[in-house]
Structure formats: structure tokens, C-alpha cells
Amino acid sequence: MKIRTIIIFLIFFVFSAVSLYPMAFGENDSNVLKEYVSENFGIRFQYPAKFLIGSYKAEVIEPTEAEKASGQEIDSVFFKNNIVLVEPDELGERDINSIPVGEVATISLDLKPESLSQFYKKSLCREEWKENVGKHTVYKLPGAPGPYGENAFYYLVMVDKGILEISAHEGYLRDVDKYVKEGKPLPSTHYDKDIELIIASLEILSEKKSPQ
Secondary structure, eight states, X not given: OHHHHHHHHHHHHHHHHHHHHHHXXXXXXXXXXXXXXXXXXXXXXXEETTOEEEXXXXXXXXXXXXXXHHOOXXXXXXXXXXXXXXXXXXXXXXXXXXXXXTTSOOEEEEEXXXXXXXXXXXXXXXXXXXXXXXXXXXXXXXXXXSTTGGGEEEEEEEETTEEEEEEEESBOOTTHHHHHHHTOOOOBOOHHHHHHHHHHHOEEOSSOOOOO
């Protein structure tokens, strides 16, 4: 009878442990990884399962008079190709495939074409910012170019036929007005750790399409 009781207890214990495993080490745990493949960028990488993957809401910016006068073809639609990682609590009720730029904390990946590579290398890739992450040469800048760039993590990864730009918010944007009013810093996202995990796992596929 005692042996039977022990066996029943062990079965119950194992069943309970298996049932509780997703709660203790669930899909949103930062130690659990998923894989993403972008045929458009020709890359494969792993990322923490706490993120959802979507895209930004594309923004149309009219070309300047100088750009019009140059006669060159100007792509006025921005953010249409970015791969965007966002946490569910940040996303809220927003459309995962039309995330407003700058409204929620995100990690963003964008492949800059070969035609822009020389500009990026000349203006942004300084030797003092150069690092190796995994097998990749990376430039970790102290901020992103442009307005409010000092509040962003910004990495440039040298890849075949282009540069992979990875940027992210340093602070969570939930309750941003509250923190600004109180004069307090935003809670840190620590997304630089997630970016470096992505870069370390990054693989370049043998064939890729050029970014449109």
C-alpha cells in the first residue's frame, strides 16, 4: 500500500512539474529564444521570446526642392522594410503590422543598401566604436543620428552587400508623460543586451533580395 501511495505521489509530482513549467519558464522568459528568417534582408537570427515581431507604420515624407531638382529617384516612404521587435505590454492595442514610430519602445532592424554603405562607413564607422560580436564586425555608437538619438541604442553591423542598422529605445515609453512630469528617467529597457544576442546569432543567407 505504501509503495502504491509513493508511486501515485511521484506521478502527481511529475505531472504538476510539467504543468507548471510553462508558467515558470514560459515563452515570454528572456532565456527562451525564437528564430526569425528574413528573405528580404537575407538574414536569420535568434531573439528573446518576450518579443513579438511586426513592422512600423510607413511614413511618407515629401522630398525637398533640392531633391526634386536633382532628378534622382527619391524613395519618400520611410520605415516600410524595418523588422520591428516589440514587447506585448508596450504594443498594447496597437496593430502589430502598423506600429507608430516613436510611440512605443522597440528594437528595429533595417538593411541599408550597398549604395549607402560608403556614406555610413565614412561618416559613422569610427575605429573607437568598433567591436566584434560573435563573428561580426560591429560599430556600437553612443547614440543614433538625428533628433533624440542620445536616448537610443545604435549598432551598425557589416554584412554582405550592405550595412544592417539596429536601433532601440533606451527607456520604456509607457507612462512617459508621468516620468517627464516628475523629472525622473524612464525605466531602462536594457535592449542593448537583446541586440547583442541578436547580432551574435546572426547568419547571412546565401541568397538575398536587395531592400526595396
